[in-house]
Amino acid sequence: MDNIEPDPNAKYGPPSVASRKRVIELLRYDDPTTWDIPWKQNVTPWTKGTYHPSLREVVEDTGIEFPKGNEKRALVPGCGEGHDVIYITSTLGLRTTGLDISQTAIERATRQVCVVNSSPDVPKDLIDFQVRDFFSLAAETEGDKFDLIYDFTFFVAIHPSQRPEWGKQMAALIKPGGYLITLVFPMETKSDVGPPWYLRPEHYDEPLAGHFVKVLDKVPEKLPTGWPEGRQHLLVWQRV
Ligand SMILES: C[S@@+](CC[C@H](N)C(=O)[O-])C[C@H]1O[C@@H](n2cnc3c(N)ncnc32)[C@H](O)[C@@H]1O
Secondary structure (H helix, E strand, O other), rough: OOOHHOOOOOOOOOOOOOHHHHHHHOOOEEEEEHHHHHHOOOOOOOOOOOOOOHHHHOOOOOOOOOOOOOOOOOEEEOOOOOHHHHHHHHHOOOEEEEEOHHHHHHHHHHHHHHHHHOOOOOOOHHEEEEEEEEOOOOOOHHOEEEEEEEEEEEOOOOOOOHHHHHHHHHHHHHEEEEEEEEEEOOOOHHHHHOOOOOOHHHHHHHHHOOEEEEEEEEOOOOOOOOOOOOOOEEEEEEEE
16 A cells, blocks of 8 residues: 555644634535635645545454455545545455545545556546535435445534434445444534534434444544544444
8 A cells, every 4th residue: 555655745734723713714514515615725634645544444453344346335425635535445446436525625536546546556447536415425226335435524524413314324325234434533622613513432323323233443543643642433333
């Protein structure tokens, strides 16, 4: 996976308070299309310039037998620049869709794939990026459903009133036996403003109740460089 390691000269670091405040000023939670504004203005404190090391930890170090191979499908809603999409396809060989409501984010993700595709490790033909609202996705047939969905900072980006709908969508989109990885971040003191909206690991329980069983519940050991400890949690769910 060396080909998708971060550019050592890139100016990525832990999210700053000022940039996070600016994101809140730029977004209207009742209009998800406003997400394109921070992307256009380069106010994206969540970006890391690489795939998430905790995603690598869950895929490579936990012993969970995630689906593999190009007959199976993964989805990354709110994929941003798409590094995690590239990681999933390169590691598990899954046909992977990265979805984001921001056209600017998807343009960057598409460029990202072109850059890393110079390496034979990255099967570009298995990756597709779409500008789309996650809540508009519909699985008409079993074949439209996914074997794996990965959520990092998407659940926390949508308004808490949408969490039940998020859970219904996850249940509708994941095949029986398929997996949902939720990387819980950032866990901070209680607040009524967002995004990121107030978040605790137990906030996923109700939206997913009855449709998923929790198969992993741990504090991740591998974090992005310089990011604070104690703000992340890793949960893996299996669709019943
Ligand atoms: C906090 S960012 C995280 C981006 C990415 N996961 C990362 O780690 O870099 C949340 C992302 O969700 C996208 N988003 C917000 N609402 C969305 C929706 N309803 N459907 C699809 N994407 C959405 C935003 O455009 C943004 O890129």
